[in-house]
Amino acid sequence: MEQPTTVAQAIAVQEELRGLVECVDVGTPPQYVAGLDVAYDGDRLAAAVVVLDGATLAEVDRVVVRGETTFPYVPGLFAFREVPALLAALEQLGTTPELLVCDGQGLAHPRRFGLACHLGVLTGIPAIGAAKTTFVGSHGSHGELARERGATAELVDDGEVVGAAVRTQDGIKPIYVSVGHRVTLATAVAHVLRLTPRYRLPETTRRADRACRDGLSDGWAGWGGFLADSGVEPSPTSSAAGEEAAEDEG
DNA sequence: GCGACAG
DNA sequence: ATCTTGTCGC
Known part of the structure; x- marks a missing residue:
């Protein structure tokens, strides 16, 4: 029952897989970190996985696949x-990332099995959730997080710490980080801070967002099901200069 | 009971 | 997610 059709079946899958989530750090600091995101245009979609060098944040690989939605939001x-779609993109990848940075929640989910947990468990790759807004839980009463970049506050839901609100830049809205798979919350937060040297959202997320959004625009010339446009191509459009108007937010 | 609800 | 220009600020 890996491709549920109904809400009941999908919930059953989550209840079944949630027990496989590992909340511990494994391996060494990741050399390759992947950002994943999906963009939509009606029932069509483009999913992107962009791999960055964990130390320099330079892009080393990327894959964009296009297809159609198979489940409603x-x-x-x-x-x-x-x-x-994200699994299809990951399979096309010529690199093996050691960390998946997902655009959504991990354990900060009503059944403690958000997107990051799901992708982590299915791939076996350490994963973290980095969301722009909360889904469950709050941090207000647990001490306001300081205005400075690096400040954090526990995200608590039903008396349980399910993640952390993380201020990635001075004076800007925090993002919400939670464990996906094979990582601890502290390590997940550390990863997010390393991935946000300048903007609110992780570079991985920003690159993946741009990639899948562009993937939607590039037309649909006779696709045959998750066709991929991949490879390390010398970025023709985006270059060094004039990239100052790009803001985060969805 | 009513509203809120990752993207 | 997506609909959407100019504008305020560093």
Whole structure:
């Protein structure tokens, strides 16, 4: 039952896989870090995986696949909408990332099995969730997080610490980080801070967002199901100068 | 009971 | 997610 059709089936899958989440650090600091995101245009979609060098944040690989939606957006079942395309993109990758930075929640989910947990468990690759807004839980009463970059506050839901609000830049809205798989919350937060030298969102997320969005524009010339446009191509459009107007937010 | 609800 | 220009600020 890996490709559920109904809400009940999807919830059953989450209940079944949630027990496989590992909340511990494994391996060495990642050399390759991947950002994943999906963009939509009606029932069509483009999923992107962009791999960056963990130390320099330079892009080393990327894959964009296009296809069609197979599951509607249902709060709490978001993963079932994005996972098929993201897995297809990961398979096309010529590199093996050691960390997946997902655009959504990990354990900060009503059933403690958000997108990051789902992708982590299915791939076995350490994964973290980095969301722009909260889904469950709050941090208000648990001490306001300081205005400075690096400040954090526990994200608590139903008396349980499910993640952390993380201020990635001075004086800007925090993002919400949670464990996906094979990582601890502290390590997940550290990774996010290393990936946000300048903007609110991780570089991985920003690059993946741009990639899948561009993938939607590039037309649909007779696709045959998750066709991929991949490889390390000398970025023709985006260059060094004039990239100052790019803001985060969805 | 009513509203809120990752992207 | 997506609809959307100019504008304020560093």
